[in-house]
Amino acid sequence: MGWQLAPGTGFCEAGGELVFLDLTRDKYLAMRGEDRAAFDRLRIGEANDSDAMTRLVATGFITRSDRPGTIEPTQINVPCRDLASEPDPGFSPLMALAAARSLSWARRAMRPGHIAATIAALAREKAALSSDSGTAADLAGRYAACRWIVPIAPRCLIDALALDRILLARGQHAALVFGVRLAPFAAHCWLQTKDCVLTGTAADANNYTPILAVR
Numbered sequence: 446m447g448w449q450l451a452p453g454t455g456f457c458e459a460g461g462e463l464v465f466l467d468l469t470r471d472k473y474l475a476m477r478g479e480d481r482a483a484f485d486r487l488r489i490g491e492a493n494d495s496d497a498m499t500r501l502v503a504t505g506f507i508t509r510s511d512r513p514g515t516i517e518p519t520q521i522n523v524p525c526r527d528l529a530s531e532p533d534p535g536f537s538p539l540m541a542l543a544a545a546r547s548l549s550w551a552r553r554a555m556r557p558g559h560i561a562a563t564i565a566a567l568a569r570e571k572a573a574l575s576s577d578s579g580t581a582a583d584l585a586g587r588y589a590a591c592r593w594i595v596p597i598a599p600r601c602l603i604d605a606l607a608l609d610r611i612l613l614a615r616g617q618h619a620a621l622v623f624g625v626r627l628a629p630f631a632a633h634c635w636l637q638t639k640d641c642v643l644t645g646t647a648a649d650a651n652n653y654t655p656i657l658a659v660r
Contacts, residue, residue, distance in 0.1 A: 447513035453561045454506050455519045455657030460627035465506050466656045468561040488516050521658040524640050527647040534586045541591035547607035548597045555602055568659050574618045581617040585643035602634045605644045620660035624653025
């Protein structure tokens, strides 16, 4: 028996703080004091007393596992390249229609109480695909070229979800990454392949510490 992160949970260390993303509660939370000390002991395999473990379980960040495992912070290399370095593909009516449909879907899928199930479903679809990005950057460029025509306000999460849905429908794989920064706190979400940021800019993405990557 062992412990693992609860489904829909990721964590990172940013600005000296241990920060968690809990998609089920749709919240970012910091772990401090005795709870952080207990969590650090758990990660390196040291024993905790029953009170410490009770408190950790109560956070909802960890759960029992059938086999021993490791609990590691999210790690993913964020590229320095984005769509600004790609040729302009021009406007595509078919992509504009796909974007409108996917953005409407994403607006519903990201509502409170829905986001955890949405991300879990995307993860299952990604697991069935190759990690090869293929033509993902080209498709992302065509999405960006027609995004202006859809009367839904741009937001990092809604656009990342919409483009991810378009890519998956075409058998293309990309990582959906959530990131945080502190002082002041801010959160960001983007879609990337191993060598190109597909939504937003690479400069923006590299200003955040990845806290959860769905790939």
